[in-house]
Amino acid sequence: MDKLIISNLSKTYSNGVKALQDVSLEIPRGMFGLLGPNGAGKSTLMRTIATLQDADSGHIQLGAINVFKQRNELRKVLGYLPQQFGLYPKLSPEMLLNHLAVLKGIANKRRRKDIINALLHKVNLYEVRKQKLGGFSGGMKQRFGIAQALLNNPKLLIVDEPTAGLDPVERNRFYNLLSEVSEHTIIILSTHIVDDIKELCSNMAIINKGQLVIHGNPVHIMDQLEGQLYEKAIHKKELEYYRKEYHVINDRLFLGKPIIHVISDSHPGNGFQSINASLEDVYMFQILNA
Numbered sequence: 254m255d256k257l258i259i260s261n262l263s264k265t266y267s268n269g270v271k272a273l274q275d276v277s278l279e280i281p282r283g284m285f286g287l288l289g290p291n292g293a294g295k296s297t298l299m300r301t302i303a304t305l306q307d308a309d310s311g312h313i314q315l316g317a318i319n320v321f322k323q324r325n326e327l328r329k330v331l332g333y334l335p336q337q338f339g340l341y342p343k344l345s346p347e348m349l350l351n352h353l354a355v356l357k358g359i360a361n362k363r364r365r366k367d368i369i370n371a372l373l374h375k376v377n378l379y380e381v382r383k384q385k386l387g388g389f390s391g392g393m394k395q396r397f398g399i400a401q402a403l404l405n406n407p408k409l410l411i412v413d414e415p416t417a418g419l420d421p422v423e424r425n426r427f428y429n430l431l432s433e434v435s436e437h438t439i440i441i442l443s444t445h446i447v448d449d450i451k452e453l454c455s456n457m458a459i460i461n462k463g464q465l466v467i468h469g470n471p472v473h474i475m476d477q478l479e480g481q482l483y484e485k486a487i488h489k490k491e492l493e494y495y496r497k498e499y500h501v502i503n504d505r506l507f508l509g510k511p512i513i514h515v516i517s518d519s520h521p522g523n524g525f526q527s528i529n530a531s532l533e534d535v536y537m538f539q540i541l542n543a
């Protein structure tokens with residue numbers, strides 16, 4: 254089975270920003286979540302894998318393909334949905350897919366039509382295939398984005414921050430589509446939304462400031478804080494005190510009252526309760542400690 258192997262990848266932009274620092278990762282078939290705050294280096298990593306920009310050093314291998322040396326080979330098996338992709342608002346999905354399929358070298362008209370119809374069904378846009386893309390909702394546009402990324406039946410699909418601006422129903426539909434595709438494909442999904450990863454990915458990594466912080470499956474990653482996490486509901490005006498006295502990694506409101514999560518080697522007493530860590534706790538812990 255093909256794997257994507259990223260070894261010792263580094264990139265410093267000309268302004269001195271170290272966007273990737275010695276990143277090494279193995280990504281198997283299925284859905285891989287790349288989680289990190291804005292500016293962490295996610296897009297740099299995605300664009301480098303997609304051969305859209307160069308790294309300073311390191312190596313990327315997809316199965317037998319040496320990505321930096323065999324760019325065209327990689328592009329043949331790559332599907333890419335960038336953060337922002339241009340749509341031609343006056344075209345219909347059917348017309349634009351046809352146009353893109355010609356560009357991708359699917360020369361036979363009959364075959365092109367079959368592929369496009371199958372894709373339109375897959376992303377649930379067949380009924381609206383003749384309508385203008387300009388009138389589509391965010392979710393429909395993203396599903397079209399997946400359809401165009403799947404035109405060449407890729408082995409590797411890269412999806413950069415795909416759920417921004419989608420409502421929960423659209424997000425769910427989009428997830429289901431990705432999940433179906435991931436049975437046969439390596440999918441890398443970059444996001445700063447923890448819930449995206451939790452629900453969807455069998456493997457994940459957290460990156461921050463260009464560095465790989467942790468990687469593994471989400472359950473293994475949550476185990477990292479086992480036995481060290483405690484929770485307490487407090488009053489808003491106490492928040493500052495608790496921040497000073499305890500190692501608070503997460504606070505959120507529940508029915509208008511803050512609930513804090515703290516890390517402690519031993520039970521802190523004082524009304525705290527031991528809890529299991531969520532992925533968000535681990536994420537906040539890693540990002541705040543960086």
Ligand code: ADP
Pocket residue numbers: 266267268270271272289290291292293294295296297298
């Ligand atoms: P993310 O996708 O996680 O938000 P990026 O890879 O876009 O992160 O950015 C990583 C860092 O590199 C950020 O500090 C960003 O400002 C910087 N950066 C990204 N692209 C460029 C560029 N073309 N030139 C200079 N700095 C860049």
